[in-house]
Amino acid sequence: MIGTGGLAGLVNWLINLKVNQSKARLDQDDIFREMAEKNNQFIAQLINEKEEWQKQCNTLSERFALLERLIVEEVKRCRSYDTCPVRIRLQKYKGDNYLQRNRPPRVGQKGHRHPRDNPVEPSDAAGADRQPP
Helix, strand or coil: CCCHHHHHHHHHHHHHHHHHHHHHHHHHHHHHHHHHHHHHHHHHHHHHHHHHHHHHHHHHHHHHHHHHHHHHHHHHCCCCCCCCCHHHHHHHHHHHHCCCCCCCCCCCCCCCCCCCCCCCCCCCCCCCCCCCC
């Protein structure tokens, strides 16, 4: 048989078990909350650094574009521009890097035909030249 001291110890242990479990849950919640706050602060710091880097990159891109335009204008003012070997590279560079606006669509360009059907192969299209109407 269990004595009164053992029974009281068992009851005390059961009560303390629930209290200790609730304390452990609260401590765990506090730790998770602190971790989440630290993570949020770190993420906010990274976002700020990213925005600063983007501003610096935009500034450098703008300066680079300005420098490109100045170089192109200075080369155009050169006395020997018509015979200059740099001219070919400059035209190629401009063709590769500058956006051409209002370009006609590929199908609508003059002198280049895009047939709808191959006239060499027979097809089911009506007409003597085997082209669709």
